[in-house]
Amino acid sequence: MANDHADHHHSHGSHSHGSHSHGSHGDSHHEDSHHGDGDLAEMLDLDAEVLHDYYREVIGWAGSLVPENPRIVDLGAGTGTGTLALARHLPTADLTAVDMDEEMLERLRHRAAQAGLADRIRTVQADLDGDWPGLGPADLVWASASMHHLADPARTLAQVYATLRPGGTFMITELDAFPRFLKDAADAADAAVEERCHAELARFRQEAGMHMGEDWGARLKAAGFELEGERRFDIELPAPLPPNAVRYAQVTLQRTRSRLADHLTGDDLAALDRIVATAPDRADLTIRATRDVWIGRRP
Ligand SMILES: C[S@@+](CC[C@H](N)C(=O)[O-])C[C@H]1O[C@@H](n2cnc3c(N)ncnc32)[C@H](O)[C@@H]1O
Numbered sequence: 001m002a003n004d005h006a007d008h009h010h011s012h013g014s015h016s017h018g019s020h021s022h023g024s025h026g027d028s029h030h031e032d033s034h035h036g037d038g039d040l041a042e043m044l045d046l047d048a049e050v051l052h053d054y055y056r057e058v059i060g061w062a063g064s065l066v067p068e069n070p071r072i073v074d075l076g077a078g079t080g081t082g083t084l085a086l087a088r089h090l091p092t093a094d095l096t097a098v099d100m101d102e103e104m105l106e107r108l109r110h111r112a113a114q115a116g117l118a119d120r121i122r123t124v125q126a127d128l129d130g131d132w133p134g135l136g137p138a139d140l141v142w143a144s145a146s147m148h149h150l151a152d153p154a155r156t157l158a159q160v161y162a163t164l165r166p167g168g169t170f171m172i173t174e175l176d177a178f179p180r181f182l183k184d185a186a187d188a189a190d191a192a193v194e195e196r197c198h199a200e201l202a203r204f205r206q207e208a209g210m211h212m213g214e215d216w217g218a219r220l221k222a223a224g225f226e227l228e229g230e231r232r233f234d235i236e237l238p239a240p241l242p243p244n245a246v247r248y249a250q251v252t253l254q255r256t257r258s259r260l261a262d263h264l265t266g267d268d269l270a271a272l273d274r275i276v277a278t279a280p281d282r283a284d285l286t287i288r289a290t291r292d293v294w295i296g297r298r299p
């Protein structure tokens with residue numbers, strides 16, 4: 001159950017550009033939500049570090065939506081990238097981080113304590129597919145790459161609606177794929193391996209019944225929210241990548257390899273191993289990622 005603690009961590013470069021649309025999260029996985037998933041935890045932490053400019057922009061946007069002393073709920077908070085960034089950006093905010101995975105929450109509490117934010121962050125362990133513990137009334141509910149994990153979007157949206165005070169906002173962030181690190185122009189063969197991985201991962205997610213690629217704008221409206229904003233961020237980090245971004249590439253590709261171990265050819269697996277092993281020596285790796293954001297307001 002709950003606990004208190006608070007924020008910290010660092011960030012580094014990237015570029016983000018807005019445009020339009022919708023999508024979902026790159027790392028699917030109900031199976032990834034289990035305990036002891038250290039790779040996922042490191043990947044989430046690095047995601048926030050490496051995509052720093054995007055995070056700054058989206059956190060600033062969230063901050064513009066809330067009143068003084070806001071009460072914020074982070075659904076599927078993971079290691080707390082959103083919780084901690086919001087706590088740092090909004091010094092009077094009071095935050096509740098919810099996740100089913102106690103190890104994620106433990107990591108979140110540790111980071112929060114290190115950052116001296118423990119007094120404003122509490123964690124709640126709960127399965128959001130079940131009945132929700134009392135989380136509201138909230139000024140802002142934040143869900144980053146977590147909505148696609150939940151079984152019943154309409155039910156979840158009704159629960160969020162009930163958690164918000166009238167006038168409160170719900171900010172959903174999703175992505176539709178892992179970032180891409182290899183460019184056709186630089187290395188066509190390796191880029192093709194990456195594309196085959198992406199196709200296979202997309203098939204997995206679909207078979208698992210995950211809510212990837214949902215039109216959350218339409219779903220928000222159907223649930224009684226006013227659609228207040230919608231935006232796609234196209235993120236690109238050019239080569240050569242800084243060391244933490246190289247590490248992010250390695251962790252992501254290694255994770256892809258583990259998940260697809262039984263589904264790729266021996267050649268593709270060997271190629272992935274080589275790419276991961278030689279990543280620090282390559283000058284051609286880039287990062288291309290998209291994030292989709294929707295904001296709904298409870299009337
Ligand atoms: C991809 S991670 C995103 C973490 C974080 N929001 C971020 O953006 O870095 C998804 C998180 O949702 C959590 N999750 C998945 N299904 C859940 C459920 N039914 N109830 C509560 N949390 C859940 C997982 O444990 C995981 O920490």
